[in-house]
Amino acid sequence: MLYEYLKIFHIICAGILLTSIGYSYHLWKGMENKQITGEIFELIQKQTWLLIMPLSIFQLASGFTMISLKEYNFSELWISGSVISFMLVIASWFGFIYFLLLSQQISISPSKSAATFYRRAQRGSLWVCKFSLVFMIFFMTTKTTGSA
Numbered sequence: 001m002l003y004e005y006l007k008i009f010h011i012i013c014a015g016i017l018l019t020s021i022g023y024s025y026h027l028w029k030g031m032e033n034k035q036i037t038g039e040i041f042e043l044i045q046k047q048t049w050l051l052i053m054p055l056s057i058f059q060l061a062s063g064f065t066m067i068s069l070k071e072y073n074f075s076e077l078w079i080s081g082s083v084i085s086f087m088l089v090i091a092s093w094f095g096f097i098y099f100l101l102l103s104q105q106i107s108i109s110p111s112k113s114a115a116t117f118y119r120r121a122q123r124g125s126l127w128v129c130k131f132s133l134v135f136m137i138f139f140m141t142t143k144t145t146g147s148a
Contacts, residue, residue, distance in 0.1 A: 003069045010062040017055040018133075020047055021093065025126065028100070041104050048097055056090050078143045085136030089129050096125035 024044045031037050063083070072079055103118035 003066060006062050006066055006069070010059065010066065013055050013058050013062070017052060017059060020051045020055070021129070024048070024052075028096075028122070028126075038104070041100060044100065045097070048093070052093065056086075059086065076144065078139045081139035082136050085132045085139060088132035089136060092125045092128035092132060096122050096129065099125060 024047050027040050027044055031040050060083075063086075067074065067079060074080055074083075099118050099121040103115060103122065106114045106118065
């Protein structure tokens with residue numbers, strides 16, 4: 001019974017987490033307007049610390065708890081691949097936030113080459129995040145053990 005409730009909360013939190021990342025991405029795409037760049041940055045930062053961070057910690061904790069409740073082996077490809085992909089999603093998201101922070105600091109004394117580099121680094125971090133997310137979903141849907 002605990003496993004079923006945990007699985008429901010795990011799935012709901014995953015949906016909120018992905019929606020939050022998607023919304024932050026949508027806000028980032030709208031940062032071309034220079035008057036609201038600071039406000040959008042603050043929204044993305046708040047969303048990261050208030051939603052994305054706590055939910056990602058819960059995802060890891062609930063995922064490992066469900067693995068231990070079902071007594072799955074971590075060496076199974078679908079489990080290790082999912083966990084590694086999830087960690088890469090979160091790491092690349094923090095890379096995105098880091099380069100976003102640096103770009104906000106450089107906006108005080110704008111340098112065209114630095115701004116271009118940070119924008120490309122943000123875009124690259126988001127691409128890594130997207131591909132890692134696709135791999136994570138792939139690993140989770142190709143589960144080869146008994147039904148959960």
